[in-house]
Amino acid sequence: MEIPYAVKPRPDTGLYNAKVGIWLFLASEVMLFGALFCSYILLRVNAPEGTWPHHWLNIWLGMTNTIVLIFSSVTVVLGWASLKMGKFKHYKCYQGVTILCALTFLGIKSFEYRDKFMHYQVNLKDGRIADGHLVKAETTPDVVALEGRVIETNNLAELYNPPLEHEWKLVKIPIGDIKIDPSTKKPMMDNYGPWHNTYTAIYFTMTGLHGLHVLIGAIVIFAIWGPLAKVWEQDPERYINRVEVSGLFWHFVDLVWIFLFPVLYLL
Amino acid sequence: MSDHPSSTPALHVDEHTVQEMRHHMRRYLIVGVALAIGTGLTVWASLINFGSREINIVAALTIASAKGFLVAGFFMHLISEKKMIYAVLSFTAFFFTGLLFLTLWSMAHENIIQIHIR
Numbered sequence: 001m002e003i004p005y006a007v008k009p010r011p012d013t014g015l016y017n018a019k020v021g022i023w024l025f026l027a028s029e030v031m032l033f034g035a036l037f038c039s040y041i042l043l044r045v046n047a048p049e050g051t052w053p054h055h056w057l058n059i060w061l062g063m064t065n066t067i068v069l070i071f072s073s074v075t076v077v078l079g080w081a082s083l084k085m086g087k088f089k090h091y092k093c094y095q096g097v098t099i100l101c102a103l104t105f106l107g108i109k110s111f112e113y114r115d116k117f118m119h120y121q122v123n124l125k126d127g128r129i130a131d132g133h134l135v136k137a138e139t140t141p142d143v144v145a146l147e148g149r150v151i152e153t154n155n156l157a158e159l160y161n162p163p164l165e166h167e168w169k170l171v172k173i174p175i176g177d178i179k180i181d182p183s184t185k186k187p188m189m190d191n192y193g194p195w196h197n198t199y200t201a202i203y204f205t206m207t208g209l210h211g212l213h214v215l216i217g218a219i220v221i222f223a224i225w226g227p228l229a230k231v232w233e234q235d236p237e238r239y240i241n242r243v244e245v246s247g248l249f250w251h252f253v254d255l256v257w258i259f260l261f262p263v264l265y266l267l
Numbered sequence: 268m269s270d271h272p273s274s275t276p277a278l279h280v281d282e283h284t285v286q287e288m289r290h291h292m293r294r295y296l297i298v299g300v301a302l303a304i305g306t307g308l309t310v311w312a313s314l315i316n317f318g319s320r321e322i323n324i325v326a327a328l329t330i331a332s333a334k335g336f337l338v339a340g341f342f343m344h345l346i347s348e349k350k351m352i353y354a355v356l357s358f359t360a361f362f363f364t365g366l367l368f369l370t371l372w373s374m375a376h377e378n379i380i381q382i383h384i385r
Contacts, residue, residue, distance in 0.1 A: 013349060013350075013351045014349045014351075015349050015351055015352070019352075020351065020355075023352050023355050023356070024355060027355055027356065027358070027359040030359050030363055031359070031362060031363065031366070034363050034366050034367075035366065038366055038367065038369075038370040041370055041374075042370060042373065042374065045374055046374075059310060059313075063306060063307075063310055066306045067303055067306060070299060070302045070303055070306065071299065071303075073299070073302075073338065073342050074295055074296065074298075074299035074342075076342075077291075077292075077295045077342050078292055078295060078296075081288040081291050081292050081295070082288075084280070084284060084288050085280060085284065085285050085288045085289075086278055086280040164314075236278035237278065240278075247342075248343055251338055251339075251342045251343045252343070254338055254342075255335055255338045255339060255343075258302075258331055258334045258335050258338065259328075259331050259335065261306075261309070261331075262309050262313065262327040262328065262330075262331050266309065266310065266313035266323075266327055267313065267320075267323065267324050267327055
């Protein structure tokens with residue numbers, strides 16, 4: 001038995017099944033990301049005065065990723081419009097660019113993640129804090145080498161709100177100078193992973209979930225663009241519907257990033 | 268796999284559709300440029316010292332909301348969508364607003380508790 005309204009729209013609603021389905025799914029996604037944005041608000045508002053970080057992320061990389069996603073959204077709709085005009089080759093070009101944009105976005109995000117995992121905060125016995133990127137070539141079992149700065153105890157504002165442009169130098173810390181955590185009995189040094197503080201926790205949670213959406217969206221778009229392209233010859237309207245539905249998901253991913261970028265990178 | 272409308276047998280493409288889609292494509296390009304300019308404006312607004320960080324936050328979120336409207340309205344075609352989609356989204360808007368209200372309410376409640384402790 002053929003499923004009704006799988007391709008042609010239902011006369012009373014004017015919608016085919018998949019379009020109703022994707023909008024219901026996107027509605028649930030709004031609530032998912034909405035809950036995370038609310039968590040962000042609560043964490044930020046309740047953070048002790050002066051301890052919410054600013055400029056910990058590279059604004060220009062974030063801006064580049066925003067432009068990349070916007071550009072990919074444009075190519076998605078141009079691809080869909082090309083199919084509506086029957087221009088399959090144009091669609092292939094536009095959607096090929098979309099897939100490249102998705103890979104570029106994920107590449108930049110991976111670079112940013114790596115940067116955070118290489119960034120360490122080391123608490124010294126004299127109360128000062130060494131902060132910077134681990135230099136593996138200079139690090140030995142007895143000395144930790146960082147490309148960064150040493151912050152005085154009474155200047156924590158510099159740790160949480162570093163100036164946009166600051167000079168970093170090679171800092172070598174003898175392992176004996178590092179404060180020992182009384183509970184774990186281990187040196188107090190950890191990287192800027194999700195465990196570092198509430199800011200990095202919410203940053204990795206939100207961007208990680210968003211990145212997962214980008215990856216899934218890219219896989220779906222690629223599948224329709226490549227292996228499933230034969231559907232175009234068999235049933236072009238069904239194919240156009242698939243492109244439209246995957247495009248709606250992709251625009252939603254773009255929409256979420258439009259809010260994530262200022263919230264995490266700029267404010 | 269053809270590049271010409273006439274040689275794709277199962278898909279009916281008339282001149283009206285072609286004209287309409289060309290019009291849409293021009294609009295998409297304009298919206299794309301507007302979004303890119305909006306991104307630049309957001310960064311600019313965040314780096315300007317208005318004397319209060321709250322103003323930076325309001326400015327950046329206002330621009331982000333305008334960009335969000337462009338994406339949802341034009342790329343996702345919400346400015347000319349079917350009633351059923353609006354019905355689904357009105358429920359989402361209701362619950363999303365409720366979620367934000369609960370967040371603000373809990374913040375206010377937290378402040379009241381702190382005042383009592385003091």
